[in-house]
Amino acid sequence: MAEIEPYENALDAIPGAHPYPRTSRYHDAEIGIHRRPDGTEVRYTKRRLLPQLDPNPDSDLTQPHTVGAGERPDLLAQHYFGDVGQWWQIADANPVLDPRELTDEAGRVIDIPLAGGFPGGRGDRRV
Secondary structure, three states: OOOOOOOOOHHHHOOOOOOOOOOOOOOOOOEEEEEOOOOOEEEEEOOOOOOOOOOOOOOOOEEEEEOOOOOOHHHHHHHHHOOHHHHHHHHHHOOOOOHHHHOOOOOOEEEEEOOOOOHHHHHHOOO
């Protein structure tokens, strides 16, 4: 089994710096430190929990989108957020394991998070 190497980053010296860019789905994830028996520290990203979805179908956290032929999560992210890298916001708003499930069937209605729609401001991150 391969050993996990310690995470080193130039941002470590800056208080409050985070190893993930502001637009990353892991930006707000907590960074943990594991100490090996020899005292070596290994940093890791703790598990990221999905934001709570509002069970109220009349809430204003998301807007519906009917998937068209040939659409992909990254293209929808470009359309709605202006950044293909924000596809994960759409994945967070829809309970799927594989983001490709979002658009593999034309006619499927998926939720698109609105700006500020999810707790923690996930819906308002833009580049």
